[in-house]
Amino acid sequence: MGATDQEDQLYWNRFRNGEEVAFSWLYQRYVRVLYSYGMKLNRDSDLVEDAIQDMFTDLWRTRSQLAEAQSVRFYLFRSLRRKIHRSLRPDTELAQPFDEGTDLWQPTLASVEASMISDEEIALQSSRLKSWLTSLPARQYEALILRYYQDFSYAEIASIMNISEQGARNMIQKALHTLRRLAIVLSLCFLGIGWLLKIFFR
CATH class of the missing domain: 1.10.1740.10 (RNA polymerase sigma factor, region 2, helix turn helix motif)
Structure with a gap:
């Protein structure tokens, strides 16, 4: 402690x-x-x-x-x-239900080369990341907030969001997979989505 x-x-x-x-x-x-x-x-x-x-x-x-x-x-x-x-009103949901499914992508954290990215590149990628985050399903976005901004463990995220621990892991991995796919489609040079999220949410 x-x-x-x-x-x-x-x-x-x-x-x-x-x-x-x-x-x-x-x-x-x-x-x-x-x-x-x-x-x-x-x-x-x-x-x-x-x-x-x-x-x-x-x-x-x-x-x-x-x-x-x-x-x-x-x-x-x-x-x-x-x-x-x-x-919330009875006809309003906090977020859409999520199918836990299976592991989708195990994110690779930043390598040593990440430290060589210029401040300008970080700012540019952070701006793009912000727009992508708002396009994620609400529960995926919330899970990323709890993990990368509040530093909660997967077990704590699972308890907060009332899902299984594996479900929390899968949800975060699916969100990271989506962000990584967007980066590849737009030919952006992400040297670690998890690392960039740490910078973005700090």
Whole structure:
């Protein structure tokens, strides 16, 4: 467990014991990143803001019933996703269902040559990548966000998105396969989609 996780757990336990300062600390620490994640799930800013406020309100109301959290960040992300999902109209889905299928492509991370790409080339490819990401199915895009921006493990992504761990792996691999295919079609020189995503989402 890293120092950040230990600090989170310290404040989480103090919050569970009714300490308002600890609760405020957790809110200030995570509200922006939760909002950013929520907006990836639904572009209705009012809905996302309400979901975050409702989630923290529920946390405070039920604080004495909460258990210790092995990862506070994971707990909050999963809780927010469920809250947003439940806030949608009955005829609206958070994302399209995904057929887990089989492994599609095992991404190769950047080689040593990646460090030689110029800043201009990185900026150009990042711009193209941004437009391609928005064209991905919503659940694939969300999985990439959780993996490359939030650094969640496949097991954590599976739990957050309510799918199997293999399903999470397949979903990310399918998204990476699509991005790589687009790069090849347009004759672009990607020296590692995973590496570029790390730069794009940092």
